[in-house]
Amino acid sequence: MWTLSVCIPIYNSDVSALVNTFCAQITALPEAAIDIILIDDASAPEFTKRNVFSEPLVKFIGLPQNIGRSRIRNAFLKYTDADYLLFIDGDSTIQDPLLLKKYADYLTQQPIEVLVGASVYQNHKPNRSQRLRWSYSTQRESLDYHRRTQHHHAGFKTNNFIIRRSVLQQIPFDERLTGYGHEDTLLGLQLAAQQIPIAHIDNPVWNLKLDTNAEFLGKTDSALKNLLWLTEKYPALRVFDHNRLLQLHLKLKQHVVFNYLIGLLTSITPFLAYLLKTGYAPLFLFDLYRLLRLQQLNKNALHNIL
Numbered sequence: 001m002w003t004l005s006v007c008i009p010i011y012n013s014d015v016s017a018l019v020n021t022f023c024a025q026i027t028a029l030p031e032a033a034i035d036i037i038l039i040d041d042a043s044a045p046e047f048t049k050r051n052v053f054s055e056p057l058v059k060f061i062g063l064p065q066n067i068g069r070s071r072i073r074n075a076f077l078k079y080t081d082a083d084y085l086l087f088i089d090g091d092s093t094i095q096d097p098l099l100l101k102k103y104a105d106y107l108t109q110q111p112i113e114v115l116v117g118a119s120v121y122q123n124h125k126p127n128r129s130q131r132l133r134w135s136y137s138t139q140r141e142s143l144d145y146h147r148r149t150q151h152h153h154a155g156f157k158t159n160n161f162i163i164r165r166s167v168l169q170q171i172p173f174d175e176r177l178t179g180y181g182h183e184d185t186l187l188g189l190q191l192a193a194q195q196i197p198i199a200h201i202d203n204p205v206w207n208l209k210l211d212t213n214a215e216f217l218g219k220t221d222s223a224l225k226n227l228l229w230l231t232e233k234y235p236a237l238r239v240f241d242h243n244r245l246l247q248l249h250l251k252l253k254q255h256v257v258f259n260y261l262i263g264l265l266t267s268i269t270p271f272l273a274y275l276l277k278t279g280y281a282p283l284f285l286f287d288l289y290r291l292l293r294l295q296q297l298n299k300n301a302l303h304n305i306l
Contacts (some may be wrong), residue, residue, distance in 0.1 A: 003033040004108050004162070005080040006032045006088060006100075009072045012091035013209075014146045023055050025100040032104045035059065043065040070173035073158070075124050077168060080127065084112075085168060089159040091209040092189070102203045103162060113196050115162040118142070118201035122132040122209075128279030131209040135283050137207070156188025156198065160205045167196060176233070181223025186230055189237045213277045217289075224294050245287075249294050266292045 006022055008015055019036060026034045029134075036055075040048060053060060061079060063072075076085055084107065084198045096102075099117075107114065121138050125131065171190045177183045191198060211219065227246065231239045240246035252258045265288075272289040275281040 001033060002084060002111075002133040003082040003109070004035075004084045004086055004103070004153040005082040006034065006036045006086045006244070007073070007076040007080070007118055008036065008038050008045070008088050008090050009045065009069070010038055010051060010090040011066070012043045012047050013048060015090045016053075016090070018019070018057075018092060018094060019051075019053055019058060019095045019294065022100065023057055024099065025094075026057055027105055029074075032083075032100075034104070035080070037061070037076055039063065039072055039075055039079070041072050050183075050261055052199060054235065059220055060097060070177045071175040071181065073183075074168075074172045074175065077165070077172075082165065084162050084164055086162045087158055087160070088205060089119075089207075091207070092159060093208045095206055096203070099205070101302070102201065106199075106201055107162075111164075112162065112199050113164050113167050114191060114198045116198060116200050117160040117162075118200075119157065119159045119206065119207050120204045121207050126210055128191070130212040131214050131279035132281075132286065133211045133215075133306045136216075136286060139283060144169075156184055156191070157188065158184040158204075159207070160203075167191075167248070170194075170263055171196075177226055177229070179222040179226060182230055183225040185227075185303050186234065186237075189234070189242065193237060213279055217276060220290060221297075222296055223291060224290065228294070229300055245290055246295060249291060249298070252291075260291065266296050269293060269296065 006019065015038065019038070022036055026032070032261075034057075036058045038051065038053075038058065038060045040051065042061070042063050042065050043051075048062065051060070055281065059079060061075075067075070073087065075291055103115070103117070106112070106230060121134055126134050171187065171194065174186055175182050177186070184276055188198075226241070227243065230237070231246065238248055269292045271276075272281075272285055272292070276286055276289060
């Protein structure tokens, strides 16, 4: 019989509803060996006060200082010896009362190396102040079950996926990635390079907590820096072959006129950022913003990798 730990990294999130939901689902599966591991990445006191649990199924670890998105995920290996680890982001919402049962049934039927349940966003448009993240995620990032099964390694995300313990030990998250973004891209490419199969299941969690437009622009800059870092540190993975923004950036750099025009347009990035923060700008302006910021970051960091 397999064992499973639900691993929830926490940073400034109230996970009480999420944990209570999982506890109820575990109780409904008495034959399954499932527990919950929480690691708090030095959250603010108002959140640590809320995340207090007495259930024997729950193990809570509070870190004295923030260690980042990659390192905290590797840290779960220290606190569980389960066969499988199910990673769930702390700001996720569970709306399916059978989410854990679906995973348990799948694991009982066949062993897996990696199993992706994915995450989805609300169907209705949020307030303008949160529109940017929602538009980008629903139109560009979130792949439905059908598209995921057609391209198993495409768009790999670290929210709501199960990984065999031995696989995570073999390919841990790169702890040099400390900021936001693309630790999931790297792991997906490494799994593909090692020919480790990724299975998919129609079993999503919901992302109902959205960043403000300003917050998402800040995260976008961090993600672009990490993307450039990946291309430099992992040339054999050919990151640009799997990222449309990098591919476009490379094509433009190969044409003197377009490269010159892009250089001129970088001066308008503050204006684009202003428009994007309003929530009224169409998504193609966000694509232009990211392209221009990539040009700026690549030039400022003196990267010669593209």
